[in-house]
Amino acid sequence: MYKKKIFNKNILQWFTSIAIIVVLIFQCYSMVSQYxxxxxxxxxxxxxxxITTVDKYRAIQFSKLPKKSQGISLKYNFENKSGSSMDSLINTDDYVLQLRTESEEEKLTPDQVLYKINSYAIANAPFDITELDSIMSEVMKEKDILCDYDLIVYSSKESKELDATNRSIFNESSSTYSTSKKELDITRDVQMYYENPASIIFQKMLYYLMFSAIVLIVVIWAVYYQWQIIQKQKMIETVRQDFVDSMTHELRHPLQGALSVAEVMENPSFMESPERRSKAISRIKTNLDNIDQLLESIVIKSYSEELWFEPQLEVGNLHDVINEVITSFALNYIKRVDFVTYFDENLTDVIFDPIHLPNAIKNLIDNSIKYSKEKVRIEISVILKEKWIHITVGDNGLGVKEKDLPKIFKKFYKIEHSKKNHGLGLGLSYVEWVCKMHKGNINVESKYNEGSKFTISIPFINE
Incomplete structure (x- = not known):
């Protein structure tokens, strides 16, 4: 028999996993790049x-010099372009500074000359690292990059440490970062050391990280949702195919039986016997009745859980109804079935749906006989307990595996041994629907290869 090929589940799972991994890799790469x-x-x-800190510190130190030291006259003597030298003589009341370039490559701009002059001018001023540290903190606050740091002051010529803020940040570990050295004056340079600024980076990346997390969640949810849809479509296709197979099997046997008898009846010699003719017609009628019952069963069980159906409640004798169901099975089944019943004497007139509740009990008994061993024993009890009617149908049949128990009430679901009997997978889901319609429930206890016990529980109503 032709069956539609369904998308391989393993390929789908691999595709979903790869898609999520690709998204994760892209997001990680994007975050690393941003970091x-x-x-x-x-x-x-x-x-x-x-640099800003050093400039501010130098400006403050220069402003503290005596005014006569701030009045500087400059005289530049430029020789011709091939002369390769420049003399700049700076005469003040306190200092005579001479700046000389020793090669043409080291020509100084006016700004550089002024910077050198400033360096000479403040060289002998008292050095205060606390003031330098205070300026540094203010600058970092303004730039919103404040972190733990150390300022180290070195000798310009010997690179010897002269002073430090001593916050214990400076060490030779790989987690410590540093800036390049900056000139404070002609005798001192300063350098800043700071710890790995990861916390600041992540703080600045906060919105980016939040956006990335949201995108990642949305992508994973979308992939998972698509996977769920494909799985559901796969299940629907499987159920549809199983239903067609089951219907074909269920309808083929009674139709073939009726056709076989009809072919025999075409024989004139066969039709001469009234007794044979009567048996043949009876057999055809039985087969057609089986088809009619099957179609009626499908119509009854093909309900929609989405629609609520109000039961047609009537007063009836539940004992008599169950006895009639048992009698019908005893007459129709070739296999011998031993029924053991117990009825609570307090239950006489009960209000229930006279069509659906008997059909639900009939489904449970039918399953017990279909999926039974050679000797069939079915125990049926009806008891009243705390204003609830408990109808129990137990058997000594094949039972249900523990892994299948949560699924047996799903529409069209069939356990392994039920597939061999080509059932439609509608019976137990219909029973559960009938219980809910009566505002009750159904419970199951089962041991594989030992038997099952189904209990229908509905509220007791007698008026």
């Missing part, structure tokens, strides 16, 4: 902060 960019940006900002 690297912000890390370089912060390094540049720390360099700028130190």
């Amino acid at each position: 690297d960019y912000l890390s370089k940006t912060l390094s540049s900002l720390y360099e700028e902060a130190l």
Whole structure:
């Protein structure tokens, strides 16, 4: 028999997993790139902060010099372009400074000359690292890059440490970062050391991380949702195919039986016997009745859980109804079935749906006989307990595996041994629907190869 090929589940799972992994890799790469960019940006900002700090400190120190030291006259003597030298003589009341370039490559601009003059001028001023540290903190606050740091002051000529803020940040570990050295004056340079600024980077990446997390969650949810849809379509296709197979099997046997008898009846010699003719007609009628019952069963069980159906409640004798169901099975089944019943004497007139509740009990008994061993024993009890009617149907049949128990009430679901009997997978889901219609429930206890016990529980109503 032709069956539509269904998309391989393993391929789908691999595709889903790969898609999520690709998204994760892309997001990780994007975050690493963003982190690297912000890390370089912060390094540049720390360099700028130190330059700004040094400039402010030098300006403050220069402003503290005596006014006569601030009045500087400059005289530049430029020789011709091939002369390769420049003399700049700076005469003040306190200092005579001479700047000389020793090669043409080291020509100084006026700004550089002024910077050198300032360096000479403040060289002998008292050095205060606390003031330098205070300026550095203010600059970093303004730039919103404040972190733990150390300022180290070195000798310009010997690179010897002269002073430090001593916050214990400076060490030789790989987690410590540093700026380049900046000139404080002609005798001192300063350098800043700081710890790995990861916390600052992540703080600045907060909105980016939140956006990335939301995108990632949405993508994973979308992939998972698509996977669920494909799985559902796969299940629907499987159920449809199983239903067609089951219907074909169920309808084929009674039709073939009726056709076989009809072919025999075409024989004139066979029709001469009234007794044979009567048996043949009876057999055809039985087969057609089986088809009619099958179609009626499908119509009854093909309900929709989405629609609520109000039961047609009537007063009836539940004992008599169950006895009639048992009698019908005893007459129709070739296999011998031993019924053991117990009825609570307090249950006489009960209100229930006279069509659906008997059909639900009939489904349970039918399953017990279909999926039974050679000797069939079915125990049926009806008891009243705490204003609830409990109708129990137990058997000594094949039972249900523990892994299948949560699924047996799903529409069209069939356990392994039920597939061999070509059932439609509608019976137990219909029974559960009838219980809910009566505002009750159904419970099952089962041991594989030992038997099952189904209990229908509905509220007791007698008026």
